[in-house]
Amino acid sequence: MSAVSAGRQPDVIVCGAGVAGMACAVRLAQAGVRVLVLETRKKLGGRASSFIDPRTGEELDNCQHVALSCCTSYLDLLTRLGRGDAMTWHPQLHWAERGGRVSTITPTRWLPAPAHMTLSLLGAHFLNAEELTLLGIGSARVLTASRERWRGKSFAQLLTWADQPETLIAKFWEPVVVSACNLSCARTCAATALKVFQEGLLAGPQAGQMGVPRVPLGALYDEFAPLVQRAGGQVELGESVLRVRHEPGGACVELEGGRVLRAGRVVCALPFERAATVLDEPEWTGRGAQLAGLAALGHSPILGVHIEMDRPVLALPHAVLVGAGTQWVFRKDLAGQRVHAVISGADAWMGLSQEQIVARVVDDLRAYFPSRAADAQVVSARAVKERRATFVAAPGFERLRPSVIDAARPGACVLLAGDYCDVGWPATMEGATRAGYAAASAVLGADVRVPDLRPPALLRALSALW
Numbered sequence: 001m002s003a004v005s006a007g008r009q010p011d012v013i014v015c016g017a018g019v020a021g022m023a024c025a026v027r028l029a030q031a032g033v034r035v036l037v038l039e040t041r042k043k044l045g046g047r048a049s050s051f052i053d054p055r056t057g058e059e060l061d062n063c064q065h066v067a068l069s070c071c072t073s074y075l076d077l078l079t080r081l082g083r084g085d086a087m088t089w090h091p092q093l094h095w096a097e098r099g100g101r102v103s104t105i106t107p108t109r110w111l112p113a114p115a116h117m118t119l120s121l122l123g124a125h126f127l128n129a130e131e132l133t134l135l136g137i138g139s140a141r142v143l144t145a146s147r148e149r150w151r152g153k154s155f156a157q158l159l160t161w162a163d164q165p166e167t168l169i170a171k172f173w174e175p176v177v178v179s180a181c182n183l184s185c186a187r188t189c190a191a192t193a194l195k196v197f198q199e200g201l202l203a204g205p206q207a208g209q210m211g212v213p214r215v216p217l218g219a220l221y222d223e224f225a226p227l228v229q230r231a232g233g234q235v236e237l238g239e240s241v242l243r244v245r246h247e248p249g250g251a252c253v254e255l256e257g258g259r260v261l262r263a264g265r266v267v268c269a270l271p272f273e274r275a276a277t278v279l280d281e282p283e284w285t286g287r288g289a290q291l292a293g294l295a296a297l298g299h300s301p302i303l304g305v306h307i308e309m310d311r312p313v314l315a316l317p318h319a320v321l322v323g324a325g326t327q328w329v330f331r332k333d334l335a336g337q338r339v340h341a342v343i344s345g346a347d348a349w350m351g352l353s354q355e356q357i358v359a360r361v362v363d364d365l366r367a368y369f370p371s372r373a374a375d376a377q378v379v380s381a382r383a384v385k386e387r388r389a390t391f392v393a394a395p396g397f398e399r400l401r402p403s404v405i406d407a408a409r410p411g412a413c414v415l416l417a418g419d420y421c422d423v424g425w426p427a428t429m430e431g432a433t434r435a436g437y438a439a440a441s442a443v444l445g446a447d448v449r450v451p452d453l454r455p456p457a458l459l460r461a462l463s464a465l466w
């Protein structure tokens with residue numbers, strides 16, 4: 001039995017066991033802090049979680065989650081959870097066209113960024129010679145643009161400045177941006193999209209590899225509760241936080257059902273719209289207004305579609321479908337009979353029924369992989385709509401991102417953690433982990449954040465020149 005479950009007051013209460021809350025709790029527990037983690041659901045992981053499909057008994061992710069190799073904090077968290085080997089790494093990206101032609105982009109390992117993409121892009125059949133030339137010019141401009149300068153503008157405005165034509169935006173930039181930022185180029189804040197390209201896909205062969213978990217997301221967290229318990233802490237599932245208040249010398253958490261818990265510090269790792277309602281407003285001067293501003297921007301939805309066909313339909317491990325409604329497909333078994341489709345920025349799909357969604361995705365599979373899928377029939381399918389998938393990273397939203405610590409109140413007892421905090425990343429597991437590690441650093445009074453990958457020398461030199 002842990003000290004907390006035996007009735008001792010915890011040192012820190014973490015509200016919410018999504019990636020941010022878990023990241024914070026892991027770093028605190030590993031530093032010997034007694035943490036009590038309170039999570040309203042009966043499972044861990046928040047928006048990055050899995051569930052048992054009652055029809056098949058199979059564990060399915062709410063949606064395919066991927067990471068890039070520049071996600072240094074998230075990969076560090078997986079290692080601390082004993083899952084450092086959970087990712088299958090894909091250096092190649094496959095782009096499929098209607099009719100079945102596939103272009104595979106493989107970064108050249110011996111060429112520095114941005115030249116590492118050049119050789120491979122020459123073989124990208126879905127782009128014509130003019131588009132390829134303009135993409136080369138545009139990539140260099142995107143790589144070296146100042147995020148500060150483009151903060152209040154959309155990524156579409158930046159692409160216009162970089163002389164990128166509509167056809168190239170539709171075929172190349174849009175699929176990447178909508179997958180990474182969950183918004184179209186026209187709606188995404190330029191600074192957020194720049195982050196993805198500058199530190200990920202275009203930053204070098206070592207930064208932009210895509211990692212796909214080999215196990216269901218829920219299995220990544222098996223070691224979380226034991227790790228917290230070993231430090232004298234406790235994880236309580238099915239406990240809803242109603243209110244968080246400052247008190248002299250600490251903070252108190254009221255739970256639905258009336259229980260009141262106290263600790264020296266509370267880390268509020270709830271979604272922003274929930275944090276805005278549980279926090280004691282007068283204490284939250286600046287950040288309360290920021291949370292309300294984020295809540296007013298709303299959410300952008302994502303759709304994950306699990307499909308089993310009656311025969312193998314997908315030979316590739318994954319593919320972007322150029323110009324299709326279904327943006328990305330992942331092969332979920334060796335044969336390619338089970339496929340997971342992802343539609344980001346999925347507002348137009350939210351009103352569709354399960355049958356309509358599955359029919360659209362299957363039409364795309366048949367059109368893009370006709371040699372295998374033309375006559376294939378659906379065995380089973382399940383679409384998971386996540387209406388509140390991510391915050392809306394619209395131009396200007398960066399100023400609404402609250403800081404983890406309250407700069408106006410040094411030593412404040414209530415801290416924030418969540419992908420929406422001012423970590424600079426889009427809504428990702430990396431952003432959530434960074435916020436969790438920043439909150440842990442504030443509690444410990446020691447910086448436990450993980451360094452970024454160092455940009456390649458050529459890119460640093462180019463950025464200085466531009």
Ligand SMILES: Cc1cc2nc3c(=O)[nH]c(=O)nc-3n(C[C@H](O)[C@H](O)[C@H](O)COP(=O)(O)OP(=O)(O)OC[C@H]3O[C@@H](n4cnc5c(N)ncnc54)[C@H](O)[C@@H]3O)c2cc1C
Nearest residue numbers: 016018019020040046047063065066241418419427428429
């Ligand atoms: C469909 C989908 C696909 C995605 N794809 C990717 C991807 O490919 N790669 C990537 O990096 N990111 C992806 N993301 C984004 C990523 O999942 C999130 O950015 C990240 O998981 C957010 O973590 P968080 O801890 O900040 O928030 P959350 O996951 O929202 O965690 C908050 C936690 O607080 C709990 N909670 C809420 N209210 C209460 C309460 N009153 N009391 C106690 N607990 C409460 C919630 O249940 C939850 O567990 C995707 C998200 C979705 C939805």
